[in-house]
Amino acid sequence: MSTFTEENYLKAIYKLGHRGEDWVSTNSLAEILNTKASSVTDMVKKLAEKDFVNYKPYTGVNLTAKGLEIAVGTIRKHRLWEVFLVERLDFKWDEVHEIAEELEHINSDELVLRLEKFLGYPKYDPHGDPIPDRNGKVLHHKNRVLSDLKINEEAIIVGVKEHAPSFLQYLEKHNLLLGTRIKVRNKFEFDHSLVVEVKGIENTVSHQVAKNLYVVNE
Amino acid sequence: MSTFTEENYLKAIYKLGHRGEDWVSTNSLAEILNTKASSVTDMVKKLAEKDFVNYKPYTGVNLTAKGLEIAVGTIRKHRLWEVFLVERLDFKWDEVHEIAEELEHINSDELVLRLEKFLGYPKYDPHGDPIPDRNGKVLHHKNRVLSDLKINEEAIIVGVKEHAPSFLQYLEKHNLLLGTRIKVRNKFEFDHSLVVEVKGIENTVSHQVAKNLYVVNE
DNA sequence: TTAATTTTTTAGACTTATCTAAATTTTTTA
DNA sequence: TAAAAAATTTAGATAAGTCTAAAAAATTAA
Numbered sequence: 001m002s003t004f005t006e007e008n009y010l011k012a013i014y015k016l017g018h019r020g021e022d023w024v025s026t027n028s029l030a031e032i033l034n035t036k037a038s039s040v041t042d043m044v045k046k047l048a049e050k051d052f053v054n055y056k057p058y059t060g061v062n063l064t065a066k067g068l069e070i071a072v073g074t075i076r077k078h079r080l081w082e083v084f085l086v087e088r089l090d091f092k093w094d095e096v097h098e099i100a101e102e103l104e105h106i107n108s109d110e111l112v113l114r115l116e117k118f119l120g121y122p123k124y125d126p127h128g129d130p131i132p133d134r135n136g137k138v139l140h141h142k143n144r145v146l147s148d149l150k151i152n153e154e155a156i157i158v159g160v161k162e163h164a165p166s167f168l169q170y171l172e173k174h175n176l177l178l179g180t181r182i183k184v185r186n187k188f189e190f191d192h193s194l195v196v197e198v199k200g201i202e203n204t205v206s207h208q209v210a211k212n213l214y215v216v217n218e
Numbered sequence: 219m220s221t222f223t224e225e226n227y228l229k230a231i232y233k234l235g236h237r238g239e240d241w242v243s244t245n246s247l248a249e250i251l252n253t254k255a256s257s258v259t260d261m262v263k264k265l266a267e268k269d270f271v272n273y274k275p276y277t278g279v280n281l282t283a284k285g286l287e288i289a290v291g292t293i294r295k296h297r298l299w300e301v302f303l304v305e306r307l308d309f310k311w312d313e314v315h316e317i318a319e320e321l322e323h324i325n326s327d328e329l330v331l332r333l334e335k336f337l338g339y340p341k342y343d344p345h346g347d348p349i350p351d352r353n354g355k356v357l358h359h360k361n362r363v364l365s366d367l368k369i370n371e372e373a374i375i376v377g378v379k380e381h382a383p384s385f386l387q388y389l390e391k392h393n394l395l396l397g398t399r400i401k402v403r404n405k406f407e408f409d410h411s412l413v414v415e416v417k418g419i420e421n422t423v424s425h426q427v428a429k430n431l432y433v434v435n436e
Numbered sequence: 437t438t439a440a441t442t443t444t445t446t447a448g449a450c451t452t453a454t455c456t457a458a459a460t461t462t463t464t465t466a
Numbered sequence: 467t468a469a470a471a472a473a474t475t476t477a478g479a480t481a482a483g484t485c486t487a488a489a490a491a492a493t494t495a496a
Contacts, residue, residue: 005483026444039484041445046482058444058491089332099326106320114307223453244474257454259475264452276461276474442493450485460475466468 002052004105007074008033009043010052013063014071023060069136076132078104079125080115086126087119093126094168127168128159128178128214144217146182147192147210154183159214167212174203176213220270222323225292226251227261228270231281232289241278287354294350296322297343298333304344305337311344312386345386346377346396346432362435364400365410365428372401377432385430392421394431 002010012032016024026044030037048055052067063071081103085096113134116122123139124130130139149155157180160168171177175198185202186195192207220228230250234242244262248255266273270285281289299321303314331352334340341357342348348357367373375398378386389395393416403420404413410425 003482027442035483036485037444038446038486043483085329089329089336091328091332095328099324099329102324102326103321106317106324108317108320110309110313111303111307111317114309118307221452245472253453254455255474256456256476261453438496440493440495442491444489444491446489447487448485450483452482453480455480456478458475458477460473462471462473464469464471466470 002050002070005043006047006050006052007070007105009040009047010063010067010071011074013053013061014068014075017062023056023062025060029061072132072136072138074104075138076134076136077106077112079129079131080112080119080122082125082127083119083122083131084115094165094172096126097163097165124159126178127163128157141216144215145211146184146196146205146213146215147194147207149184149215151184151187153217154181155215155217156181157213158216160212161214162212167209170209171213174205175199175201176205176209182215220268220288223261224265224268224270225288225323227258227265228281228285228289229292231271231279232286232293235280241274241280243278247279290350290354290356292322293356294352294354295324295330297347297349298330298337298340300343300345301337301340301349302333310386312383312390314344315381315383342377344396345381346375359434362433363429364402364414364423364431364433365412365425367402367433369402369405371435372399373433373435374399375431376434378430379432380430385427388427389431392423393417393419394423394427400433 009029012029013024016028016032026037026040029044030040033040044053044055044061047053047061047067050066051064052070053061053063055061078100081100082096085091085099086093091099116134122131130141132138144155145161146155146157157176157178159178160171176182180198183197184194185197188194192210194205194207194210195202196205197203227247230247231242234246234250244255244258247262248258251258262271262273262279265271265279265285268284269282270288271279271281273279296318299318300314303309303317304311309317334352340349348359350356362373363379364373364375375394375396377396378389394400398416401415402412403415406412410428412423412425412428413420414423415421
């Protein structure tokens with residue numbers, strides 16, 4: 001069994017660990033968990049004792065198989081609940097993160113399986129993030145972002161890297177929702193902004209936006 | 219704001235307080251909360267400081283308006299989630315208590331309102347308990363139990379007083395579900411058991427069962 | 437390659453919720 | 467109504483998770 005807090009630590013380690021480094025640093029964890037480095041050190045030792053993480057002093061942590069299972073399980077629950085909130089309760093995609101952050105810690109395997117079935121076995125959450133299956137398998141297909149595209153390349157928006165409500169609201173206002181077909185018309189070296197065509201209309205998009213939109217060709 | 223634990227204390231005080239005594243005793247709280255009297259004393263002082271309860275040493279506690287609101291709100295959430303679990307996720311009525319016990323602490327007014335709408339504004343949970351409305355109003359119509367009926371009186375089962383899975387499973391096996399029309403055929407002074415007729419079939423029912431079934435005439 | 441800076445850990449303290457054991461108050465009973 | 471029993475509270479400890487301040491280790495830079 002793991003607690004609310006432990007699950008949040010494991011989730012954070014998972015998210016940082018899957019973006020590069022082999023060892024996740026104390027400081028980076030403190031930052032995304034909104035806590036202090038000293039608290040992280042304490043907690044990480046407890047997680048190591050429970051065999052949820054490997055911990056090397058002054059180096060960092062990474063997940064054991066046991067820790068990985070809990071982390072992915074928590075993310076799975078988070079994303080399934082987000083689908084429920086948006087598709088069944090009519091929340092908007094920028095309103096669900098906080099609530100799902102609580103719901104993800106509800107502890108019942110049976111509940112998750114039935115929720116998944118009720119929702120029709122969705123593969124992605126409302127932000128385009130893949131939902132891990134019951135065995136912890138995650139699809140990782142989102143390797144390109146809008147700013148990677150060349151001039152005249154066409155693609156479809158399939159996900160967002162940034163989940164801040166303000167970003168999601170921006171996308172909504174600018175017709176840049178998931179599933180939208182988009183074509184790069186021009187790119188500017190100076191500020192890395194680009195001109196894109198969406199539904200026949202041209203618009204300028206900043207680098208900040210372009211690098212946070214996952215796309216696929218086709 | 220109130221914590222998980224505080225909500226459970228307030229709920230417990232509400233349940234005990236609405237069954238008689240003006241002041242709920244430390245010991246009775248300890249018993250239903252599965253904790254020790256000394257822990258209850260500590261907690262109750264903290265609740266009094268937050269103005270959730272009135273506390274008189276060596277006498278007991280009762281709820282303030284603020285405490286009542288939290289208690290009823292928590293019960294409202296619990297019962298709405300139970301409806302969701304049974305009606306949408308196909309759980310059985312004897313499987314939902316534990317899960318709802320966790321879900322009831324999720325903190326979002328908007329979520330509760332949308333869940334209630336999604337479920338079609340149900341008035342009762344799967345055990346026949348009334349769901350408080352958004353203003354905290356609760357229908358209290360279940361004043362009679364099966365053992366109160368006289369010989370040849372007829373009634374309909376509308377709720378259960380006891381929620382233990384073993385009791386609910388017993389009722390299912392004996393066709394004593396909510397909505398069932400029932401007629402008392404005989405009553406025995408000796409052990410207070412009674413003979414009832416359900417769908418033309420006669421069956422003996424123990425006092426233990428009869429006093430835990432809420433009924434209404436007609 | 438030593439000094440300065442940054443990162444990480446340790447030490448000691450706080451809060452919440454709990455416990456056991458002892459003390460106190462209330463209630464019961466003889 | 468005084469003694470015994472039961473209920474309640476206090477005192478002192480513990481565990482989880484956090485904090486600040488200081489010490490130690492690692493990294494960067496001159």
